[in-house]
Amino acid sequence: MVDSEVLLEVRGLKKHFGGLKAVDGVDLTLKRGETLGLIGPNGAGKTTFFNMVCGFYTPTEGTIRLKGEEIQGLPAHAVARKGIARTFQITKVFKDMTVQDNLLAAFALKQAPTLLSSLRRSHTRQNLEHVQAYLERVDIAAFAKVKAGDLSLGYMRRLEIARALALEPVLLMLDEPCAGLSKDATLDFIELVHKLRASGTTIMLVEHNMAVATALCDRMTVLSYGVKIAEGTPQQVQNNQAVIDAYLGEAEEGE
Numbered sequence: 369m370v371d372s373e374v375l376l377e378v379r380g381l382k383k384h385f386g387g388l389k390a391v392d393g394v395d396l397t398l399k400r401g402e403t404l405g406l407i408g409p410n411g412a413g414k415t416t417f418f419n420m421v422c423g424f425y426t427p428t429e430g431t432i433r434l435k436g437e438e439i440q441g442l443p444a445h446a447v448a449r450k451g452i453a454r455t456f457q458i459t460k461v462f463k464d465m466t467v468q469d470n471l472l473a474a475f476a477l478k479q480a481p482t483l484l485s486s487l488r489r490s491h492t493r494q495n496l497e498h499v500q501a502y503l504e505r506v507d508i509a510a511f512a513k514v515k516a517g518d519l520s521l522g523y524m525r526r527l528e529i530a531r532a533l534a535l536e537p538v539l540l541m542l543d544e545p546c547a548g549l550s551k552d553a554t555l556d557f558i559e560l561v562h563k564l565r566a567s568g569t570t571i572m573l574v575e576h577n578m579a580v581a582t583a584l585c586d587r588m589t590v591l592s593y594g595v596k597i598a599e600g601t602p603q604q605v606q607n608n609q610a611v612i613d614a615y616l617g618e619a620e621e622g623e
């Protein structure tokens with residue numbers, strides 16, 4: 369029987385690159401409406417795990433079920449069509465296009481075969497209102513006519529999120545959305561994620577920074593060297609000795 373509360377269920381997921389076990393048998397369950405953090409030191413396997421869920425990597429082994437349906441190994445566009453939208457650690461907005469056109473392009477790609485032909489037809493009043501609504505959801509409506517490449521990094525990330533939301537996903541996946549942001553921009557971003565959570569969006573977030581993850585997540589899963597070493601509430605995870613050791617180990621390596 370499919371538990372309707374469970375949105376994503378991952379079992380025994382592995383990705384081996386030759387002899388390197390980047391992800392080595394990870395289980396994870398995500399419920400509807402939850403914000404789950406995938407955390408761990410650099411090289412733990414977070415991005416690799418994320419890329420398998422999004423269809424960018426084929427798992428070596430294991431299953432990924434979305435609403436009960438197995439999706440492992442499907443190509444990224446098929447996974448996106450099933451309702452998983454993502455952002456990238458390095459933003460992939462179209463920098464020469466305006467903010468507004470970036471979103472119109474997202475709608476167009478959703479609907480039509482070729483980007484340019486559909487973009488020409490996309491400047492309808494209804495589409496523009498639609499764009500405005502998504503930009504408001506991420507608080508960048510005032511920048512609709514600005515070239516995306518002229519936005520600050522934090523606002524580019526917001527634009528990426530707006531584009532992901534335009535796909536009306538059942539799951540929004542964010543890879544280190546606060547990486548490289550100033551302290552103020554990070555705080556603003558945390559506020560934005562709280563707003564998205566409050567509107568019912570289910571989120572999986574890759575985050576290296578424990579403080580940011582604690583501020584954002586209902587639950588966390590901690591990876592180290594490709595395996596899960598802990599999971600639970602931010603409070604439980606922060607006080608877990610294996611987690612403390614993994615992060616301390618990283619700090620020592622970095623010295």
Ligand SMILES: Nc1ncnc2c1ncn2[C@@H]1O[C@H](COP(=O)(O)OP(=O)(O)O)[C@@H](O)[C@H]1O
Nearest residue numbers: 385388390408409410411412413414415416417
């Ligand atoms: N495409 C790849 N080919 C070979 N090794 C990879 C590839 N992607 C990641 N790795 C390795 O897998 C491990 C986990 O990387 P990654 O998932 O990026 O970790 P994280 O996101 O937690 O920092 C690292 O040792 C990394 O070098």
Ligand SMILES: [Mg+2]
Nearest residue numbers: 414415416457
């Ligand atoms: Mg990473």
